[in-house]
Amino acid sequence: MLQGIYLDDWSTEYPALGSPNCMALFQLPQLSCLSFRFTIFIEQGYTVKKVIIVGGGLSGLVAANILACDTISCTVIEKKEYPFHRVCGEYISNETVPFLKSLDLYPELFAPAQIKRFQLTSVNGKSAGLPLGLGGFGISRFSFDHFLYQRAESKGVEFLLNTEVESVQFSDDSFIASAGQKPLAADIIIGSFGKRSKLDLTLNRGFIHRRSPYVGVKYHIRTNHPSDLIALHNFEDGYCGISNIEDGKNCLCYLSHRNNLKKFGDIKSMEENVLFKNPFLKTIFSEADFLFEKPETINEISFETKFSVENHILMCGDAAGMITPLCGNGMAMAIHSAKIASELIVQFCKGKISREILEKSYSQKWKSQFARRLWAGRQIQKLFGSVRASDFTVNLAEHVKPLARFLISKTHGSPF
Secondary structure, three states: OHHHOOHHHHHHHOOOOOOOOHHHHHOOOOOOHHHHHHHHHHHOOOEEEEEEEEOOOHHHHHHHHHHHHOOOOEEEEEOOOOOOOOOOOOEEEHHHHHHHHHOOOOOHHHOOEEEEEEEEEOOOOOEEEEEEEEEEEEOOHHHHHHHHHHHHHHOOOEEEEOOOEEEEEEEOOEEEEEEOOOOEEEEEEEEOOOOOOHHHHHOOOHHHHOOOOEEEEEEEEEOOOOOOEEEEEEEOOEEEEEEEOHHHOEEEEEEEEHHHHHHHOOHHHHHHHOHHHOHHHHHHHHHOEEOOOOOEEEEEEOOOOOOOEEOOEEEOHHHOOOOOHHHOOHHHHHHHHHHHHHHHHHHHHOOOOOHHHHHHHHHHHHHHHHHHHHHHHHHHHOOOOOHHHHHHHHHHHHHOHHHHHHHHHOOOOOOO
16 A cells, blocks of 8 residues: 555645554554654655764764764765865864763874964964963864764764765655665754755755855875964965874865965965965975875855754754864864754654754754854954954964953853
8 A cells, every 4th residue: 555655645645644643543553653654755765764964074973973872873975985085174172072082982092183382473474372271182084084984883873975965855844865876764864064065055055156265275294393283374365274183294274265376376376476475384385295195175165154954954063154264163163063963863853852842952052052153253364364464463462362362262162
């Protein structure tokens, strides 16, 4: 009988399906309405999963680990294969350490760099230093993401690698995700697909239709850089961060306005004509051993406001909103947002809260934790990327240290 049921025909052919009386109607005392719908999905060739996580970045991997600890079935769909590099500053605030250690997700075996000091330089090479309050640790996404992937896989999380989600539809209190040859059905979908994705287009998210002028570039290098220092070096219409990661390597990552690249035609020429005007950057680029054949790059980085819930999808990490890189809090926010979303999803899957409360609670908690940080980051970024602004900011950091520390604190959270 079930083979004749089509998804689009539920309301017509079975008007009671999904209602509180559906179990009585079908005389299935041990089967929930949602389970009954998923039985129909299986008959129609859909693969059923409790939670689907679209994107296996930091927030997606952390969410998978949390859900697995509560025996919530989940599948992570990632378009690449681990391990791989991502454009990222690769600094994680120590606000995350208690949480990571509580789930055995702190990457102790990699001996990540312990970072306690901050250096800021202007376009013309003026410099100021500050102690970091909580501080942080440095580890590459290549290593950390792979570590989290292995942890999740050992807990039974399913991964669909080299697979991209093309579309997501929500109907009758369930999701259908189109990915690969067979569509997938789920109760919940977490969107952790990063800064920009094809799915942003199919979901018609507002920010994706407005061009962003920012380009991100990342290298791994070896150079003589203090292991406890993260430095932020200004150049015209951009800034570059450097800090240590595992194995004595350094992450060198910068954000530039696309006009710099357009003016000089290629990355190498742009670096020589723009970044090298800061003497600190010229020294780094001239003396370092570059470990990549070519840099990791990303275009159209947007810092616009996004929604944390779109089409009933819970957005995590950069998919929910990206903090300006100069703040050094993006990875911590990704981890924290995954924690907030996953803990609420566990309550939903155990029948303790409704979908409406799940979505409302997540939106409220996300806004409470991160909205002010994102706003502060956008304002502080205005003090970077020009001779005059960067000189002012360096003088502020050097001579009004309490105010500088206050500004830094506004972009970070408390330990969780």
